Amino acid sequence: MKIRRVACIGAGYVGGPTMAVFADKCPDVDFCVVDIDPEKIAQWNTDDLPVFEPGLLEVVKRVRGRNLSFSTDIDEAIDSAEMILLAVNTPTKEYGVGRGMAADLKFVERCARQIGRAARTNKIVVEKSTLPVRTAEAIRTILDSCSNGVRFQVLSNPEFLAEGTAIRDLLEPDRVLIGGDESPEGAAAIEALAGLYERWVAPDRIIRTRVWSSELSKLTANAFLAQRVSSINAMSALCEATGADVDEIAKSVGMDSRVGPKFLKASVGFGGSCFQKDILNLIYLCRHYGLEEVARYWEQVIRLNDYQKRRFSKKVVQTLFNTVSDKKIAVFGWAFKKDTNDSRESAAIYIADDLLRDQAALQVYDPRVSPKRIVHDLVSVKRWDDWDRPALPEDEIRSRLTIHDDPYAAVKDAHAVLVLTEWDEFTGYDWKRIHDTMQKPAFLFDGRNILGRKAMEDIGFCVYQVGKGTPDDAASLEPWGR
Numbered sequence: 001m002k003i004r005r006v007a008c009i010g011a012g013y014v015g016g017p018t019m020a021v022f023a024d025k026c027p028d029v030d031f032c033v034v035d036i037d038p039e040k041i042a043q044w045n046t047d048d049l050p051v052f053e054p055g056l057l058e059v060v061k062r063v064r065g066r067n068l069s070f071s072t073d074i075d076e077a078i079d080s081a082e083m084i085l086l087a088v089n090t091p092t093k094e095y096g097v098g099r100g101m102a103a104d105l106k107f108v109e110r111c112a113r114q115i116g117r118a119a120r121t122n123k124i125v126v127e128k129s130t131l132p133v134r135t136a137e138a139i140r141t142i143l144d145s146c147s148n149g150v151r152f153q154v155l156s157n158p159e160f161l162a163e164g165t166a167i168r169d170l171l172e173p174d175r176v177l178i179g180g181d182e183s184p185e186g187a188a189a190i191e192a193l194a195g196l197y198e199r200w201v202a203p204d205r206i207i208r209t210r211v212w213s214s215e216l217s218k219l220t221a222n223a224f225l226a227q228r229v230s231s232i233n234a235m236s237a238l239c240e241a242t243g244a245d246v247d248e249i250a251k252s253v254g255m256d257s258r259v260g261p262k263f264l265k266a267s268v269g270f271g272g273s274c275f276q277k278d279i280l281n282l283i284y285l286c287r288h289y290g291l292e293e294v295a296r297y298w299e300q301v302i303r304l305n306d307y308q309k310r311r312f313s314k315k316v317v318q319t320l321f322n323t324v325s326d327k328k329i330a331v332f333g334w335a336f337k338k339d340t341n342d343s344r345e346s347a348a349i350y351i352a353d354d355l356l357r358d359q360a361a362l363q364v365y366d367p368r369v370s371p372k373r374i375v376h377d378l379v380s381v382k383r384w385d386d387w388d389r390p391a392l393p394e395d396e397i398r399s400r401l402t403i404h405d406d407p408y409a410a411v412k413d414a415h416a417v418l419v420l421t422e423w424d425e426f427t428g429y430d431w432k433r434i435h436d437t438m439q440k441p442a443f444l445f446d447g448r449n450i451l452g453r454k455a456m457e458d459i460g461f462c463v464y465q466v467g468k469g470t471p472d473d474a475a476s477l478e479p480w481g482r
């Protein structure tokens with residue numbers, strides 16, 4: 001089957017970058033990315049893209065107006081394409097049955113109904129969004145019951161890109177996974193999608209599976225990755241109590257080829273829009289199938305992550321003589337990791353919320369996250385295990401929060417500086433100048449272990465790093481550390 005035109009519904013962190021790379025690699029195919037959000041589409045048509053990713057703007061500039069377009073005309077994009085990718089959001093459900101656990105599939109369902117209505121020729125519909133196992137079946141049922149005799153093939157092609165490295169991940173994927181049904185039509189649909197990837201991905205990296213295995217592989221991959229972070233973060237707490245160094249442990253454990261060195265960086269806790277929501281979804285599925293022990297196993301990965309974030313904010317309060325009330329605390333980094341403007345579920349939100357509830361005055365700097373987004377994050381903060389807990393009132397948040405576009409302004413008169421994202425620029429700052437402008441003693445809480453401890457102590461900072469116990473810490477566990 002020759003694919004000449006592809007539509008992608010959802011112009012977010014997956015839809016935009018993915019289609020830009022497809023368009024670059026398949027110059028003879030037209031790609032159209034559509035969204036219900038007209039502002040987002042307008043932004044994709046400028047050079048101020050809604051998604052910040054290293055290398056993305058260059059690719060978009062090369063293909064936009066050639067074989068990549070961004071539009072709000074969803075019906076037209078559906079009708080004119082042979083293949084339609086669904087890259088809409090699948091957040092945790094905030095209401096009704098499965099509230100706080102299940103994936104909210106309303107956006108996916110709306111798309112399926114719209115495809116059913118708008119399609120006048122046969123289509124291949126591809127799940128790019130991360131979905132619970134067996135969603136393809138539901139999509140097929142909806143499509144078949146909405147359509148007027150048009151035939152659909154439904155594939156699962158989960159996306160494995162990580163933000164901040166999305167372009168590299170798309171250009172050099174570890175694997176591409178395509179799940180489809182075993183009928184001749186299903187096999188033809190799989191080959192049509194594989195044919196696009198084969199323009200730049202080695203054939204042995206393109207895996208074909210049954211559709212349910214593909215859906216469940218994606219949830220499994222994210223659960224395993226999050227589990228590694230929680231495992232090393234668990235050890236970071238023990239390192240602090242015993243005087244060991246978590247980075248030394250990660251290095252020696254990671255050199256075992258069966259474990260591998262990646263994804264063993266202790267931190268303030270994992271964030272991002274997917275790890276928590278995908279594991280919650282996995283837990284919900286396990287409970288649905290009566291697998292309580294399996295559900296509890298995965299639940300602990302999230303509980304440990306909550307513990308790591310709470311442990312960090314508690315450490316700040318305890319170290320600052322058990323009170324941060326009206327103390328200025330500088331926060332460096334709001335994004336959930338470096339090289340993205342995305343702050344969904346960022347550890348910074350939860351740590352800031354904890355400190356605001358302890359009456360701190362926060363002075364935040366992030367090179368990419370907008371002030372509007374930072375306020376939105378705090379006003380809408382939700383904890384998965386305490387869904388009904390209200391966020392702080394917006395006027396209280398605003399009265400205790402200042403957002404700076406200059407890091408040196410953010411640290412002025414601060415009692416402490418918290419490094420919550422591993423932005424490269426933080427390591428190049430004039431830390432002596434920062435120390436000079438702060439109140440004394442000047443505390444530095446390096447939640448990403450990116451700053452040289454000795455150099456910072458030589459400047460005069462009192463330094464805390466995650467999982468870096470000292471013999472002194474182990475010997476004396478006073479409430480405020482030193």
Ligand code: NAD
Pocket residue numbers: 009010011012013014015034035036037040074087088089090107108110111128129130131159160161162163273274
């Ligand atoms: P996003 O929120 O950035 O983008 C989703 C877009 O879909 C939004 O712009 C929204 O307006 C649009 N949308 C929702 N309903 C629509 C509808 N009915 N019609 C048209 N547009 C609609 O989300 P994202 O981060 O791109 O994630 C999308 C999916 O991909 C999720 O299932 C996520 O789990 C998965 N995923 C995300 C990443 C990532 O790094 N962000 C990586 C792999 C997989």
Ligand code: UGA
Pocket residue numbers: 130159160161162163164222225229262263264265266267268269270271272273274275336337
């Ligand atoms: C993650 C997966 O890595 C992708 O494969 C997947 O496609 C994606 O989720 C998704 O489904 O959305 P992403 O969340 O963008 O990608 O970024 P990661 O690099 O996985 O980082 C997630 C969080 O874990 C970040 O907060 C990061 O700082 C933290 N992390 C990661 C650590 O604390 N330590 C590590 O060693 C690695």
